Amino acid sequence: MAKWGEGDPRWIVEERPDATNVNNWHWVEKNATGWSQERLKELLTGLTVEDDECFCELKEVTKVEGEASANNRKAKLIFFYEFVIKGEWSGKLKSGTKKHKGKFEIPNLSEENDPDEIDFSVTVDKENDESYKVKEVLRKKGTQLVQEKMAQYIRELKEEYGKGVILPTKTDVKSVPNTESQVNKAKEEMNKLVINTGSKSSNVGVKIPTKKFTGTEKFKCRAEDIYRVLTTKEMVQAFTGAPAEMEVEKGGKFSLLHGNITGEFVELVPEKKIVQRWRVKGWPEAHYSQVTFEFDEKDDSTVLTMTQSGVPDNEVERTKEGWKINYWNRIKQIFGFEARIF
Structure with missing residues (x-):
């Protein structure tokens, strides 16, 4: 047993970005x-x-x-x-x-x-x-x-x-977004989601038609695990392969994928619910959608239901594909939460 003040590397939380299964x-x-x-x-x-x-x-x-x-x-x-x-x-x-x-x-x-x-x-x-x-x-x-x-x-x-069983250390995760190939891949994938709208001010104040959609994903992990993945800066950088800025609190701002995704946290209920104001860089200026994540933990998995409202109606399919490519597939690949979709 380690003496008081000496510490024990098994319990140094900062050595693991998600504070789970240290070392x-x-x-x-x-x-x-x-x-x-x-x-x-x-x-x-x-x-x-x-x-x-x-x-x-x-x-x-x-x-x-x-x-x-x-x-x-x-x-x-x-x-x-x-x-x-x-x-x-x-x-x-x-x-x-x-x-x-x-x-x-x-x-x-x-x-x-x-x-x-x-x-x-x-x-x-x-x-x-x-x-x-x-x-x-x-x-x-x-x-x-x-x-x-x-x-x-x-x-x-x-x-x-074998994926995701041995979890990344602090050093491992920090190295992910610095990998040039992953950053380039993230940029390429974002090209599928971002629109060139010309003048940024051209659509300000114009009411645009929008749609709402709901999706369900199943992850082989506990609710606290997938909640942490979506709210921990280092883990977000790990699965996006790009820098992220996040203030994880009510009203806190976030910027992902080189600023192509921005928004703020509206509501945070650990392991239960996340609500965000969320937009893509190419959308009409100042237009935000609302994204709601709800977590339902089962015996052997967690079901995440995501609802997004206020999406420009000509961008619904592109936005759905963006979630699949940049979030769900990458999270399952990087952290080993693979499970079949309902």
Whole structure:
């Protein structure tokens, strides 16, 4: 235990921009079971095996039992996965017309086995000389193909669920907006959203037609996490890849993406609600929309409902696309809050 006044690096909040899991000391786990079950079915269903005499196909994956997760402990990334996979196959001799059917099983897909150690067993419903021959072709030639598919699953699991488990430190986040490629990318994306309106004063005082829209996003995190992402300067800079200025208080101003997005905070209810006056640089001068974020925390995720009113009616689709490109996709990518949209 650290002595009073000496401090303990595990509890130095400023070393983490979001003040969560300081120095990646604590155990963080992301459940990958649902994604794994679906991905394994996709990889195996329809897989074909053939030689000069036989043709076989894995027709259906009937059961995927087990679990998978990605974990961070003391800044070490650890993956656990263990599955038993069962399914059905069919095949025939190329010179014949009779189809043979049976079942297959992969009993030992786990982190304890290398892909080339994964077993692939095959049985046939009605065994005779012809069906045995077809079954053996599937077993012998199919084993390597199945092992290759399992190796692909393992790679994709680590790529998909390795993001955001080891969280960035203060130094890591500060380096993000200084990366030239990310800044340039942000500028390019903003070109899709910003309009060239000519004289800035041409539309001042002119009433313009506007529209309102509502969108829903689902994030694999707690409400406090996504609230913090939207209200912490360093985290906003991380997902936008550009400098940000923010006064996070009622009436406080903000400027994002090199000044292309500006506004002020109207209401802040931690973990529940954020209301902003919000505009794009190219909109008619002094025209603001109102953006409302509402957070609903579920057992395994948080649903964010965003309502934006006062959007110039010819800019609604462009604005929706801007949120998707510059906010939701980037937040999920940078912080690992990936989840399917409702």
